[in-house]
Amino acid sequence: MNKNYFEIKRAGINTTFQDQGRSNLYHIGIPFSGAMDNRNFQISNKLVGNETNSPVIEFAYQGPLLKYFGDKIKCVIAGDVKFTIKKNDNDIEGNCYQSFTLENEDEIDIITTNKSVYGYLAISGEFNLEYQWSSCSINTKANIGSNNGKRIKDTQKIYISKINKNLNDKKLNYINTKIEKIRVIKGTNFNYFSDEGKSIFFDKEFVVSKLSDRMGMRLDGPKIENIIDTNIKSEGLIKGVIQVPADGKPIIMLSDHGTIGGYPKIGVVISADYDKLVQLTPGSKIKFQEVDLSSAETLFKLYDLETQNLISQI
């Protein structure tokens, strides 16, 4: 049954299996995880005829170099990704959002995610993966999920348990846009910060720091001054919460975030902007813009509708 597989010739920087993630486990300390950019994750699956929440390979910056062994299989890459498909000794430049066929001993070389962070590789079929709490998403901090909760490594093999045949090639015309304004709702500790601190938060530019990963995004910029307390009694966090520790530099919680935190929350990134936020590379300049709850709800409806429209075009 395991005669179809990829051999990993180069793992890449942070290559993992991801699906929709796992829910209802915050209370024991387990975050959602799941694909960082939910829109690209869903699109990748649809382009190879899968359910939109099927497991895919997520990579960041430099992706993997995979050699394929087995029967013909369709694959696709979603995101802003430079990659080549090697057939015999021919290098074919790959196009994102356009499915392609791999045959025995072909290779995919995922070179870079260009000016974004995450990209997705989906196959028309199923990877042979273990599930924990109904998800195969790898959480490398708690070693939970498939592949023993560890990122994909050099020389390992990734087995494919099922291939869906007779699939037509599919294509989507889509270009990822980059955002510079991140829309936020004021956080529950907004008043912990001085008037100057508050206006710095909304008026000044921040830069995405290198110390960013699937857990969180640290920002550099002018110090946001706290006038009440730089600690709060530890309490729950969610994706998108912006905490400001005593050094005055904001940290945004991302999909593998700690479930509890003790730094004041100055704001929360709205759900509609999350997929674009996670794609910001270190060095990117951003500004925060305040919106109210009902606008955030409307913006999410629009964003979700746009995603559903893209999926229905496939």
Place this chain on the structure above:
Amino acid sequence: MIKNISNLGDAALYCDFGTEVNKEVNNKVIRYFKSIQKENIDGINNLTPSYNKLIISFDLRKKNFQTIKKLIENLNVINDDKIDNNKVKIPVCCDEKFSLDIKRLEEKLEISRDKIYEKFFNKEFFCYMTGFIAGMPFLGDLETELRAKRLETPRVKVPKGSVGLTEQFANVYSFESPGGWNIIGNTPSVIFDSSKENNPNLINPGDVVTFEQITKDQYNNYNE
């Protein structure tokens, strides 16, 4: 019992039970948490009880702040607040290579390390909540003399098994993780075991926890 409900972003409710941290308040939070869990409400995708807050996250495709708020305001809260009170003993080695912040604490608290350890190891702790990272217990309450703030800039990596203090609380890092607590030692115990899907945590809310000092040799030869 909830003093105030507000929104945390666009996809979560922030239920505030007050500013005090004690067993009584925490018990109210846990009762709400268990009641909501029991109702199994479609669209709610996570609950995070903590000392005196409960955060309810929901799927914005299915529900919104107002609809969940109404459900919570009309919730039947269970009275049988039985929380299993297991007693758990955690071995801790305070060798120099593990007690990363003991010097800092001596200076900040103006007491000797011996006094810090004496007070810490003679205390019986109560588990308020678990989280931050999988299985990490938040324990209280430390003697007033041992209360210090978090590090100004959190560490990018705190070693697995580290035992930390902050304010009136103690915790154990179940994994290597970023964090800002003052580290005084390290335990060889497995705090979180993902192979036990039904009960992965060694310590759960309501448990009574004591720490026991061990030598470096005992640490190196530790077998559960």
